[in-house]
Amino acid sequence: MTTKFFDRLSNDLTQLLEDPIDYNVSIEVGKAPNNQIFKVHSYILQSRCPYFKKKFNEIPFNDNHVKALKMSDISVKLFNIIIKYIYGGIISLEKLENSIIFDLLIASNELELDELLEHLQTHLVNNNASWLRLNFTRVYLTSHQVKNFNKIQDFCYDIITKHPNTIFESENFLSLPEDVLISIIKQDDLQLEEIKIWEYVIQWGKAKNSTLPTNLAEWTSDNFLTLKETLKKCLMHIRYFDVSGEDVVEKIFPYSQLLDYQLFLDINSKIMAPNKPISSFVSPPRKISTKTLPARNIPFHLSSQIITVEHALEISSWIDKKEIPYTDSNPYEFELIVKGSRDGFDVKTIYEICDKVSNTLIILKVEGTGEILGGYNPLEWDKNNNEWKKTQDSFTFSLKTANLKISIFSRVKNFKYAIGYYLNESWSSFGHALILRDNLKTSKNSYCRCKWYEKPIRSAEFLSSIHKPPSSDKSTFNVEEYEIFKVSKKNIY
Structure with missing residues (x-):
């Protein structure tokens, strides 16, 4: 009978990583100022990772009998996960964001870690299919470029053929x-x-x-x-x-x-003459299924020049307080009721059109930065009373764009000051988290703070420290366009 003490072996090797006795390789990971040097052992890395086996053969020892390597294209966070896997054969994905797991998958392929590559693909397909669908274009393009993403490719092709x-x-x-x-x-x-x-x-x-x-x-x-x-x-x-x-x-x-x-x-x-022979090659017809596929309900009626179908699904999941975003059928209709380039950019215009309308979603495309900011307001707009309104269901957000990989979502925490209606001062607000003032396109008086909502939706450099900052302040902004939607549950017959 053979007894295997893998747990102890894994623990001992991991300890060697934390206390690198007799290390002979120095790897500088990341870019300054977020870089870090890892002191590791060539024999372990060469035996566990084909990439390092080839790399170390190309690098001579320096005067200190250490091989120095730079890896600036991988983050310290990702490398820390990978190096612990190489030493101890252990990896925990439960607390990692799906975007990090996907980046880890890409890094595993580059480092030729076949075992980890297979494990991560299986994990994403079996446990995080909703995230793959929500980020489908990025996932598909990456899988097309990387030959070893077989399981991800099969997943993507299945979706494309069924739901083009x-x-x-x-x-x-x-x-x-x-x-x-x-x-x-x-x-x-x-x-x-x-x-x-x-x-x-x-x-x-x-x-x-x-x-x-x-x-x-x-x-x-x-x-x-x-x-x-x-x-x-x-x-x-x-x-x-x-x-x-x-x-x-x-x-x-x-x-x-x-x-x-x-x-x-x-x-x-x-x-x-359908029966007359022709000389052109005739491809066989596509195999169109006669079985009714589960509808993805891509809302072609979404009249927006700012947000996408994927954005709308994500917002709908926030409205319903879902931890996992909707990826198929959107349970809501988004009816465009106000558009800046069509109806005007003055805040007073919004009050006039939206008065007595509830469950509204405002979307802003910020001039100069490409940010997509906004908020959901379940309450009726009120042009006659200037006051703060109470609700537990409003939220603000900054949607993912080319410059923002993951959307920022912030729910109201001080319910008493959830929504501000102040037509007489020409402003409206989501607490003091997102404040819209005067003419949204020209006055440069709108701004964000971090007050009464869970978290800021802009980076620190673009947050105001005061109420009503001057238009010259870096925190204030104009919008290229804005849209307001009436959000309603779909009728199901």
Whole structure:
């Protein structure tokens, strides 16, 4: 009988990391001022990690008989998790944010830690699928670029084929790399009408050529040649002979100059004489499921130039006080009732339009920073009384953007001062956390503080230390645009 004392072995090796006796490798991790030096042992790292085995063979010992290595592209937090795994074979994911686990997955792949790579993929797919869906575009693009993310790739392809709007209606669709778009539209089981695939491909191609005229009637032959060149690797994956004759005439013929001459003739022939042989290759029809798939209810009616479907799902989960964000059906309707560029930017305008309206969501796009700030107010707007209103259900937020990986969410904590209505002074507020004053686009009098709500929604450098700071203060801001939605539960029949 063989007895294995792995727990003691793991503990002893971990202690060696904490008290690095006879270390012979120095690894500087991260970038100043958040860098840190780890003193480790080459034999352990080489035996456990192929990346370090190759790396150490390239690096000579210095005068102190130590090999010095710099790893500036990985954070100290991530490396600390990885090095403990290498030494002790132990990792705990329970208290880690999902974004950290995903970054850990990427780092594990770069360090060729196959065992950890498999474990993290399984953990994310089995336990955190909702987060993967909410951050789908980032996850999918990363998995497409990394060959070893097999389980993540399978997860993503399953979602794309069953619910293609997840990617086609995302804010990042037009910036997809060409090879990613091709990998999607070539799928035989993509659950999308062929004419919709054509329209999305055309839309993507136009976005790559911003100088093309908006009005198709103004296009020249050179314009069509430009678009044809952009889409030459995509168009071959469109299954033209599965498009109805009506859609061909209305949506494909206007772009007939993108098609090869013989293909154009054969498409016409199939419409007029369906049984006549043609010379063009006919791809088999896509395997469209006859089974009704669970609806993702992507809300095409979301009339916003600021937030995305994913943002709306996240906000809805906050309204319902869900710990895990909604990822499929949104239980709410978002009805746009005020828009700055349409209705005006003065706070008094908001009071006039929103008076007596409850359950409103205000979204602000901050000028110059790209921040998306806002708040949810369950109470009725009141233009006749100037006072603080009480509620336990309001909250403020800063939504994730290219510059903010995870949204900041802050619920009211001093219920008595949850919402401020002061039309006579031309301002409205969520406590003293988000204050909107005067003209939101020109006066530069709106600002944020950290008072009466759980946490600040802006970084410290953009927080005001006083009430009503001057417009010259760094904390004040204008908005490029704002939108206010009436939020209502969907009717379920």
